[in-house]
Amino acid sequence: MRAIAYSETGPSSVLRLVERDLPQPAAGEVRVRVVVSGVNPTDWKARGGASPGRSTPFDEVVPNQDGAGVVDAVGDGVTGFAEGDRVWVFLAAHQRPTGTAQEFTVLPASRLVHLPDAAGFDLGASLGVPAMTAHRALTVHEGGPSRLAPGALEGRTVLVAGGAGAVGHAAIQLARWAGARVITTVSSPEKAALATAAGAHHVVNYRTDDAARAIRAIAPDGVDQVVEVSPARNAALNAQVLANHGSVAVYATDGGGEMSLDVRHHFALNVRYQFLLLYTVGDAALAAAAEDVSAAVADGALPVGEEAGLPITRFPFERAAEAHDAVEAGTVGKVLIDVAD
Secondary structure, eight states, rough: EEEEBBSSSSSGGGGEEEEEOOOOOOEEEEEEEEEEEEEHHHHHHHHHHHSOOOOOOOSSSBBBBBBEEEEEEEOOOOSSOTTTOEEEEEEETTTTBBSSSSSSSEEEEEGEEEOOOTTTTHHHHTTTTHHEEEEETTTTSSTTTSSSSSSTTTTTTEESSTTTTTHHHHHHHHHHOOOOOEEEEEEEEHHHHHHHHTTTTTEEEEETSHHHHHHHHHHHEEEEEESOOOOHHHHHHHHHHEEEEEEEEEETTOOOSSOOOOOOHHHHHTOOEOOGGGGSSHHHHHHHEEEEHHHHHHOOOOOOOOGGBOEEEEEGGHHHHHHHHHHHTTSSSEEEOOOOO
């Protein structure tokens, strides 16, 4: 089988197309014929490493955490999956040497989720890191809920920072599906159109608007939950718009790794800052996210494509390095690699 692999960290040029033996699933594992592989920022960052030329955690690494395809073989002891099942996978390369940038991948059954017949492989490969991160960000509020479903966020106002990004897009869709009123911030009219297509009720352009005033006009009592991509840059804005007992779920450090907070102001509002990293949230949180995201997919609540607010940029398998470069360059929307027909 063909695979994209690297054996030392560095720029995308370390990726090479190789031929490897077909892997066999062990007990508790499933082999998936990958149709589409999804690329996330975490994939190129892991490949780039802290500095070029460093050794990798395994002799050879196949990148990309997310993907979608068809079950090809099932190991001993696996229940719930059978050959021919359509699935999406998450954290395929977490603490493992092989992700989804290959024609067949083997992974624990716990990292597979059934893909409804009405959902395409592009959608399946776009879930994983973005949708599960968004789920976690929406379920760490002091007053709950810990799970998402229609009505779970009824009466809540959710502010999604950077609504045109992959996680922001999923957060808008999931919050809307769960019944929240959704406000999002963007940096351009083009991104505003994408966030609106994703389902945001209100869109604020922070470059041209007084963002705090605009958000307060929409939510005079403040925002209950913030899904935050840039805590350092947005700390002052969040302080101005948070409601009492409001929470800020931080999933990235765009704009810098340090932030300043007015402690007295946040004391008075009983604010909670919750930082989250999908790789270390624990199995229970991952399982809950997978189940709820799957339910949202079945309800048709997580579409992708430009008409749904998440443009798709795709590359053929042989140009996987270009796909990594596109994500690193900040391509708006989702970058996918076509692995098979």
